[in-house]
């Protein structure tokens with residue numbers, strides 16, 4: 001099996017973390033990670049970031065809050081439009 005360098009692992013990390021990653025790529029990177037704590041840390045921090053992202057996307061803005069925001073934006077638009085015209 002082809003051995004990857006740290007740079008090659010880092011270059012392909014996003015592809016590796018993708019659910020559709022090729023199994024040979026996964027195997028190659030898994031093999032590298034087993035022996036390289038530096039790349040393990042890198043993967044950990046990226047996975048952590050991804051989880052934070054996913055957690056944020058799942059949070060929906062409460063309806064009453066988004067209505068308030070829309071109203072505030074609308075009145076702000078109106079006011080700026082009136083003062084300019």
Ligand SMILES: [Zn+2]
Pocket residue numbers: 005006007009032036038039
């Ligand atoms: Zn490495």
